[in-house]
Amino acid sequence: MTARLAVKGLAKHYGGVHALRGVDLSVDAGEVVGLVGDNGAGKSTLLKILSGAILPSDGQIFLDGEPMEFSTPSMAREAGIATVYQDLALAAQQDVVSNFFLGREILAKGFLGKRLGWLDKKAMAAHTKSELARLGTKIADIHLAAKDLSGGQRQALAIARAAAWTSRVLLLDEPTSALGVEQQHQVLELIKRVKHEGIAVIFISHQMQDVLSVCDRAVVLRLGQVAATLEPQDMNTENLVGYITGAKVSASSHPHLEVSAK
Ligand SMILES: Nc1ncnc2c1ncn2[C@@H]1O[C@H](COP(=O)(O)OP(=O)(O)OP(=O)(O)O)[C@@H](O)[C@H]1O
Ligand SMILES: [Mg+2]
Known part of the structure; x- marks a missing residue:
């Protein structure tokens, strides 16, 4: 099976800082891969x-086997990749509906929409409501401003928005950080539903319980390299923490160790 999303030899350096040093990774449709690692x-x-926000220094990206180059976020979005960034990027003063459509507003039909750019508010509200419900997001009043939502509702809105506009890949950067138990649960359930819709998900988290609860596999990054890829049978807290801290070292990520052991 061709992976939904794959990267090969991905590298990124900022001057002398090597943030990524040749990373290989793949995610299948309907799979959630945990991406973990220290700060x-x-x-x-x-x-x-x-997500097209920055350019790699080296390496390749494949979407359903096709080589891709994303030089802008809109290119990645149009290819079916949606992203929830670490800082969420909601418009605090705008309501739930406006945030849901941010940059994708539905114009009113006919002259008003085409000439005056009037928005079809009714259609937008109905669509927002049905998408939030489909993903199990609990927001009673969609006309509240984003700043007046709870932390969990804000994260759920950011994820529901991304999930609603994606067709192929959903990228989540610490969507459950700093949430209460119930709110965390809500976000994790949302991730499971997205997975069941056949979307490939990359889930970045520092919360090992969350990784264990929603991820099919986990990739551990350490100092810009893949330290280990944990398959379901190896997914446990001890392995995750071991590889993250460097207390455990995978033979496959250091081929020279394998040779010297023989
Ligand atoms: N714009 C930048 N200029 C210079 N260095 C950068 C830039 N962005 C990231 N880095 C460096 O790249 C490295 C990786 O950063 P990155 O944000 O990817 O880490 P992270 O794994 O997401 O960490 P955290 O868990 O803290 O969010 C860090 O050493 C960081 O300082
Ligand atoms: Mg980060």
Whole structure:
């Protein structure tokens, strides 16, 4: 099976800082891959490259087997990749509906829409409501401003928005950070539903319980490299923490160790 999304030899350096040093990674349709690693390991950098926010220094990206180059976020979006960044990027003063459509507003039909750029507010509200419901997001009043939502509702809105506009890949950078138990649960359920719709998901998190609860596999980044890829049978807290901290070292990520062991 061709992976939905694959990267090969991805590298990024900022001057002398090597944020990524040749990363290989793949995600299938309907699969959630956890991307874990210590602060500064390169997780957000990898995600920003996949979403077209920054350019790689080297390496390739494949979407359903097709080589892709995303020089802008809109190119990645149009290819079916949606992203929830670490800082969420909601418009605080605008309501739920406006945030849901940010940059994709529905124009009113006919003259008003075409000539005056009037928005079809009714259609937008109905669409927002049905999409939030489809993804199980609990927001009672869609006319509240984003700043008046709870932290969990804001994260759920950012994810529901991304999920609603994606067709192929959803990238999530720490969507459950700093959430209460119930709110976290809501976001995790949302990720599971997106997965069941056949979308490939990359989920960055520092919360090992969350990774264990929604991810099919986990890729551990350490100092800009893949330290280990954990398959379901190896997915446990001890392995995750071990590879993240460097207490464990995978033979495959250091071929020279394998040779010297023989
Ligand atoms: N614009 C930039 N200029 C210079 N260095 C950068 C830039 N962006 C990221 N870096 C560096 O690249 C490395 C990886 O950063 P990145 O944000 O990808 O880490 P991360 O794994 O997401 O960490 P965290 O868990 O703290 O979010 C860090 O050393 C960081 O300082
Ligand atoms: Mg980060």
